[in-house]
Amino acid sequence: MSDKTSKGGKSKGATPGMNPWEGMSAPDLESLDALSRNMLDAAVRGNQALGRMLQTQMSKTPPSTQDPFGLGDTMSEAWQSAMAHPEKVMAAQMNMMSGFADLWSSAARRAAGEDVEPVIEAQPGDKRFRAEAWSGNPYFDTIKQAYLLNARFMHDLIDAAEDLDPKEKHKIEFYTQQFVDALSPTNFALTNPDVLDEIQRTKGENLVKGMVNLVQDLEAGDGKLVLRQSDTEGFKVGEDLAAAPGEVVFRNELIELIQYAPATDETYSTPLLIFPPWINKFYILDMREGNSMIRWLVDQGFTVFLVSWVNPDSSLAGKTIEDYIEDGVFAALEAVKDATGEEKVNAVGYCIGGTLLATTLALMAKRGDDRIQSATFFAAQTDFSDAGDLQMFTEEPWLEEIERIIDAQGGVLDGRSMADTFNMLRANDLIWSFYVNNYLLGREPKAFDLLYWNADQTRMPKALHMVYLREYYQKNALSEGKLELMGETLSLKDIKTPAYIQSSETDHIAPYPSVYRGAKQFGGKTRFMLAGSGHIAGVINPPAANKYHYWVNKNLPKDEEAWLEGAERQDGSWWPDWKQWLSYRSGKKMPARKPGDGKLKPLYPAPGKNVLVKS
DSSP, rough: OOOOOOSSSOOOOOOOOOOOTTOOOOOOOOHHHHHHHHHHHHHHHHHHHHHHHHHHHHHHHOOOSOOOOOOHHHHHHHHHHHHTTTTHHHHHHHHHHHHHHHOOOOOOOOHTTTOOSSSOOTTTGGGGGGGTTTHHSSSHHHHHHHHHHHHHHHHHHHHHHHSSSSHHHHHHHHHHHHHEEEEEEEEGGGGOOOOHHHHHHHTHHHHHHHHHHHHHHHHHTTSOOOOOOOTTTTBBTTTSOOOOEEEEEEESSSSEEEOOOOOEEEEEESOOEEEOSSBOOOGGGOOOOOBHHHHHHTTTTTEEEEEOOOOOOGGGGGGOOHHHIIIIHHHHHHHHHHHOOOOEEEEETTHHHHHHHHHHHHHHHHHHHHEEEEEEEOOOOOOOTTTOOGGGGGGGHHHHHHHHHHTTSEEEEOOHHHHHHHHHTHHIIIIIIIHHHIISSOOOOOOOHHHHHHHSOOEEEEEHHIIIIIIITOOOOOTTTEETTTTEEEGGGGGOOOOEEEEEESSSSSHHHHHHHHHHSSSOOEEEEEEESOOTTTTTTOOGOOOOEEESSSOOOOSSHHHHHHOEEEEEOSSSHHHHHHTTTTEEEEEEEOTSSSSOOOOEEOOSGGGOOOO
């Protein structure tokens, strides 16, 4: 939220006064009694919830006594760097003092009935302050602007530490923003006009309901707070979501292979095999009918197979990336061959599934294995030299802390831990908005399919996860041609397979500059495409929705900025562009194959059993 601010619309001086309760009717004795009882009830429930959380957590994984992120040392270095430039620190202080002087003057003039310009405004798109009272009520408008001035000052101090190592500076910026977001006045009942209105309307029952929600979320997490983002009873997997017709035709201890039923009389001869990420369940690709990529693909005449990864327990803690290649990718390739008789497939990898696919392709190149004749990557990183905010979670002290946590959890990382990390990348949208809704306003989260999926997390085996964090994120071994795996030294440059690489403009997990750097490492013909929106909506964007846009450029110049300068913008979904690329590599049309037509017979209907296992 570094300012980086703009000045805009005027603040009205004639409406309401500096008292946040102005305009509210005086509560009668009965209402006051109800409010008092509800506030006391909320306080008691809150204390009970806090005590349960502390007791449960202390009896399980003991808290670390270390500083796994090294924030203490980094903060000390940042302060020393800032003090080496006293003129910048002084400028930050003067900027803050000047801002507050202007704010007090503005508030006084507004109190006198004068229309005034705001001293500072929130960033465009900041949803926290959209309530009318944040600009229409002088009291709340002053609180908001004071908060924004303080936030700007904190970021100005970080900017003064110009000698700090860029990665360390980025770490400080990230955690400062977490602190700033947590202290927003929207997160406190007495400084949030929506909450105050709700307290008056319900006589404080919203706070009681909020504490009930808090207790329920603590119970759901067995003492650890599981912040609900969606109605957990709002959908049923296999009926509302992941409901595309198909059959599981192969299964081993790591995967189920789903073959989807055709929707056309003829299909392309070359099968399409999809590898979703194993850190989420596959049905992001098969949401509700109008938003299902799987249904769209079969409607276009593709024979679609999809890997549904196991949700591992402690018995699979020792599974490695080699296992996921052998019993995941290679096993699926053999199964597709048995099901269709086809020697070759077109493959898709989404997110970490794409990283696995690239690794496998590099290994296959070393072995002369050409069973994958084209590869598509959705939001998948293969070069981790500058992989965005997640890279902060791959420093060695933190990795040692992750290992400690995983060991305490039986050798598998609880899916909630990874979800919490991803939520931190968009804290206002994915944490604090639900904190306010669920606990301060006392409301139930709405049924939202995407957030329901987001909360349906999977576990990860220790051996696999630690190799991924160390060899890929920390060492960037695959991109640098130094990844040693299964007796080979692997490099992206060995991959000659034609590749279609999708990325998204606002992806906070796989930033498009990072994806572009990986694309340039491939040794074959590569088409890079940049979609609108982020990590999920940038991928799941059906043409019928007529949303967003995408950029295409047949060339791969030196960097992503040069690529974008030469790119052409297209409106709507990028799926038809991919279909044209994919169908060219999918062979001739033939009578549609149904699950069970080949050597593999259906085991049980899609979506299978793996996806139903809860973490």
